[in-house]
Amino acid sequence: MSVNVVDVEDVGDPRLDDFRDLNSVDRRPDLPTGRGLVIAEGVLVVQRMLASRFAPHALLGTARRLEELRADLDGSDIPYYRVEPTVMADAVGFHLNRGVLAAARRPAELSPAGVVAHARTIAVLEGVNDHENLGSIFRNAAGLGVDGVLFGAGCADPLYRRAVRVSMGHALLVPFAKAQRWPADLHLLRERGFRLLAMTPDPGAATLADAMTELADDRVAILVGAEGPGLTETTMRASDVRVRIPMSRGTDSLNVATAAALAFYERARSDH
Amino acid sequence: MSVNVVDVEDVGDPRLDDFRDLNSVDRRPDLPTGRGLVIAEGVLVVQRMLASRFAPHALLGTARRLEELRADLDGSDIPYYRVEPTVMADAVGFHLNRGVLAAARRPAELSPAGVVAHARTIAVLEGVNDHENLGSIFRNAAGLGVDGVLFGAGCADPLYRRAVRVSMGHALLVPFAKAQRWPADLHLLRERGFRLLAMTPDPGAATLADAMTELADDRVAILVGAEGPGLTETTMRASDVRVRIPMSRGTDSLNVATAAALAFYERARSDH
Numbered sequence: 418m419s420v421n422v423v424d425v426e427d428v429g430d431p432r433l434d435d436f437r438d439l440n441s442v443d444r445r446p447d448l449p450t451g452r453g454l455v456i457a458e459g460v461l462v463v464q465r466m467l468a469s470r471f472a473p474h475a476l477l478g479t480a481r482r483l484e485e486l487r488a489d490l491d492g493s494d495i496p497y498y499r500v501e502p503t504v505m506a507d508a509v510g511f512h513l514n515r516g517v518l519a520a521a522r523r524p525a526e527l528s529p530a531g532v533v534a535h536a537r538t539i540a541v542l543e544g545v546n547d548h549e550n551l552g553s554i555f556r557n558a559a560g561l562g563v564d565g566v567l568f569g570a571g572c573a574d575p576l577y578r579r580a581v582r583v584s585m586g587h588a589l590l591v592p593f594a595k596a597q598r599w600p601a602d603l604h605l606l607r608e609r610g611f612r613l614l615a616m617t618p619d620p621g622a623a624t625l626a627d628a629m630t631e632l633a634d635d636r637v638a639i640l641v642g643a644e645g646p647g648l649t650e651t652t653m654r655a656s657d658v659r660v661r662i663p664m665s666r667g668t669d670s671l672n673v674a675t676a677a678a679l680a681f682y683e684r685a686r687s688d689h
Numbered sequence: 690m691s692v693n694v695v696d697v698e699d700v701g702d703p704r705l706d707d708f709r710d711l712n713s714v715d716r717r718p719d720l721p722t723g724r725g726l727v728i729a730e731g732v733l734v735v736q737r738m739l740a741s742r743f744a745p746h747a748l749l750g751t752a753r754r755l756e757e758l759r760a761d762l763d764g765s766d767i768p769y770y771r772v773e774p775t776v777m778a779d780a781v782g783f784h785l786n787r788g789v790l791a792a793a794r795r796p797a798e799l800s801p802a803g804v805v806a807h808a809r810t811i812a813v814l815e816g817v818n819d820h821e822n823l824g825s826i827f828r829n830a831a832g833l834g835v836d837g838v839l840f841g842a843g844c845a846d847p848l849y850r851r852a853v854r855v856s857m858g859h860a861l862l863v864p865f866a867k868a869q870r871w872p873a874d875l876h877l878l879r880e881r882g883f884r885l886l887a888m889t890p891d892p893g894a895a896t897l898a899d900a901m902t903e904l905a906d907d908r909v910a911i912l913v914g915a916e917g918p919g920l921t922e923t924t925m926r927a928s929d930v931r932v933r934i935p936m937s938r939g940t941d942s943l944n945v946a947t948a949a950a951l952a953f954y955e956r957a958r959s960d961h
Contacts, residue, residue, distance in 0.1 A: 557947060562937040626958055663957060665834040675829060675950045678943070682951050685935060686898055 420490045422483065425498045428507040432498055435520040436477045439509050439578065446520065447578050453523050456578045457586060459515035460485045465586030467493075471521040478517030479505060486517065495519075523576065529567055529602055532594040533609060536564035537636050538684050541603070541613075543652055544571035544643035545673060551575050552583025553674030554641070559587035561681035562688075563639075566593040569600060569652065571643070600652045603638075607657075611636045615648050615656035616676060622659035625680055629687035632658075637688075639680045644673040692762045694755065697770045700779040704770055707792040708749045710782050711850065718792065719850050725795050728850045729858060731787035732757045737858030739765075743793040750789030751777060758789065795848065801839055801874055804866040805881060808836035809908050810956050813875070813885075815841035815924055816915035817945060823847050824855025825946030826913070831859035833953035834960075835911075838865040841872060841924065843915070872924045875910075879929075883908045887920050887928035888948060894931035897952055901959040904930075909960075911952045916945040
């Protein structure tokens with residue numbers, strides 16, 4: 418078994434720079450305006466990064482986590498900077514319970530056309546600007562059979578460290594792309610045979626169950642807006658069907674990622 | 690319009706004690722081993738507390754939030770301690786963006802028999818020891834028609850401030866009770882005609898859709914375990930049906946509150 422292990426004892430070692438000050442508002446290495454790195458944390462998420470198109474160029478972690486990852490790293494030349502937990506905490510800026518990090522440079526972005534090319538079901542997000550919700554949506558998409566994610570206006574960065582963590586690494590695995598023109602790019606979906614379903618609390622909208630049953634033979638794009646404001650009226654008008662989750666006590670009562678999960682679930686349940 | 694407004698300028702005023710040091714590990718007023726208060730934060734959650742069996746005995750907030758709550762408080766004699774935002778931050782221990790808090794003493798706990806008496810659907814939780822997940826489960830229960838929650842062993846306190854906040858106040862509105870003997874109390878449910886569905890990632894289990902369709906005429910208890918370990922084997926054996934969510938890529942991919950939401954949704958979809 419061959420792994421490129423490099424012991425590092427000095428917290429000031431420049432080889433740790435890609436992992437430094439992870440909570441710093443203006444120095445974080447995953448800031449898109451700075452190094453723009455993608456950071457995976459924890460054994461499971463690092464494993465998923467290794468299986469993804471985000472090829473890490475370095476890992477930082479404790480001896481214990483190295484053993485857990487040894488089989489995954491066997492034969493690779495990616496350096497694993499092995500450090501004591503205290504050195505890791507000093508570099509990162511806090512005690513990182515998960516004990517291992519991997520850093521990857523951002524590859525070229527995928528195109529919307531590429532992401533939707535072979536998809537039967539995609540999620541389209543508008544205004545989802547909370548990293549945890551974004552991460553949860555990727556986790557739910559992966560678990561419930563959504564093939565890709567398209568970003569409209571106003572969304573947070575799915576490659577932010579917290580989004581990647583909450584997604585359990587699925588933000589690295591489920592293909593996503595950013596619309597170039599919004600919401601004009603929705604036409605691209607319709608041209609490819611997608612039916613556009615807009616999620617709304619409107620009691621006059623079709624239920625998820627009815628809409629998904631009706632569209633069981635079609636390609637489907639599920640449009641989700643931010644918690645609170647929801648989809649913009651322009652985007653609503655660009656969609657084919659307005660759908661709602663039947664709710665029992667008020668319409669404020671589901672988190673956006675949970676609402677998306679119910680739509681994904683209903684789609685998987687009805688898809689032929 | 691009559692509201693009992695009391696202006697407080699001194700951060701040391703003992704009338705603020707029920708709201709002091711909210712993030713303090715050992716002095717928080719909502720510690721069950723201390724004052725054991727229930728704390729609602731933000732206008733919406735305070736409104737829900739006012740509508741719940743958790744009658745607040747005092748509120749602390751800014752002038753702005755008082756105006757938003759004035760109609761809800763009209764005619765009540767509950768004191769609203771009106772403070773400057775800086776005084777509030779100093780008392781609470783951090784800047785509380787939501788600007789208003791209400792404190793209630795814990796009323797007597799409900800009995801399991803009382804909670805399930807008129808319920809068609811209940812959630813039964815075991816080992817759910819994360820306050821955010823617990824809060825989300827209450828929010829999902831309220832939105833998706835679950836009538837009550839029964840707590841088995843190993844669960845966190847649903848009245849902890851963060852659980853109440855994440856639940857959007859529904860932890861105060863959806864009735865819940867703690868099992869006295871666990872899992873022996875599950876018999877109480879079966880005696881009352883409930884069918885017990887245990888959520889599991891086991892690929893040999895029935896799908897949610899099949900199980901809920903089969904039980905559409907019955908009272909149903911949905912048993913959910915902690916993310917990771919899931920339900921204990923003893924509890925599994927005490928249930929009637931094992932049910933799973935059809936998953937596309939691995940079985941680790943849903944958060945416990947999301948998994949519960951899918952079960953609640955499927956139940957509401959199939960219930961006659």
